[in-house]
Amino acid sequence: MNAPEKIIEPPRWERRKESRPAELMDAALELFVEKGFAATRLDDVAKRAGVSKGTLYLYFDSKEDLLKAVVREGYVSPIADAELYARAYTGSSADLLRDLMKMWWDRVGATPMSGITKLMVSEAGNFPDLARFYHEEVMQRGMGLFAYALKRGIAAGEFRSVHLEHATRLCCAPVVMTMIWKHSLGLCTQDELDPVAYLQSHVDMLLHGLAVTPG
Amino acid sequence: MNAPEKIIEPPRWERRKESRPAELMDAALELFVEKGFAATRLDDVAKRAGVSKGTLYLYFDSKEDLLKAVVREGYVSPIADAELYARAYTGSSADLLRDLMKMWWDRVGATPMSGITKLMVSEAGNFPDLARFYHEEVMQRGMGLFAYALKRGIAAGEFRSVHLEHATRLCCAPVVMTMIWKHSLGLCTQDELDPVAYLQSHVDMLLHGLAVTPG
């Protein structure tokens, strides 16, 4: 009979204190966006992050705390970067508007983070403080960017003098709608709408609407 | 001692088989819109309708069945009316667009029914068949109206020849956004935006963007 061989099994789990929170937040983002907040089970979040539910509670106080962390994490650099970009811009306001729109779509709209918008719309009523945070830190700052570009264009005589608040919202509405659509009703339809081409049309129409003189 | 007077108490409840379903659906609409589907308790729906939870189950098979009934009920006449109106219209396409927009806002946007839009966005992922129904019967028919007006204007040489699908969406996006906003993030902010004035600006900008010649 052979001597019993020492079989070295790989450890069943590793200690990875540093990366757990981010992995849990990634998993939570996916599931929250896919199923909604209430319908997402924390067991599933933990499982997707390759961990047990107990571990989740080592890093987050509650389900609500986890949602807050996901939302706060999701928005940081893109808006700040865009603010710097806009402030330093020297070209025409029409081009600035185009660039901002492209940056928005590339860095948020086209990424999984766009799901956060739908999430916030769905859950705003149940998390008033989170909604206020999102409104102030994300929406107002984001709309401020476009308001800046519009104001700049009007001041330079490049755009006609429209209602600034309204024009800003008109500028953002189609983008926000596209992000929301992507994560809700758009899922149930084999919709071949190309978001990039659509937003291209949007900016064209907008600039045509803002033009002092035609085409 | 007086002879015991016959005190006629009002009955504790009445039989009102006919009106119960509508009352339950009204209550459900309010609560679904306010709290979301998952967070709404059927006990509360029943209580708001002045009835017990057991009664609710006399008229609806399940919570999901109740939601379906609410959504189906919410959209019937407005779209059909608007379709008749548009088909019979003889004025300019710009005016038709204005009228359709006003009808939409007056009959849906300004009413509690606008909450259904937010509801559908939030729950689309969890109720694929309901989402498909909403998409086909509400969104496509509704967008079809605006597509008709745009096509009509382009054919008459009143509007410039834009991408029809894109223009239709651009036409609807701000209205849908306004309805969604009203029932989500708009609740947490003392937002003094006047939707009617905003949509006025929207149509103005849109028509300016569609104009063949300036002015």
Next chain:
DNA sequence: TATCTTACTGACTCGTTGGTCAGTTAATCC
């Protein structure tokens, strides 16, 4: 006024899931 039908009640069950914690095991340190 007595009888019958059925709209309605509300206390109950039971599955689900957010949250807990005593125990296990990977990793680290003498």
Next chain:
DNA sequence: GGATTAACTGACCAACGAGTCAGTAAGATA
């Protein structure tokens, strides 16, 4: 390699709420 630390596990609990059903009373009928 034995002792120590703490990251991690997973069985468990308690609350909550969807759905049930035996019983109650409105109101119709005769």
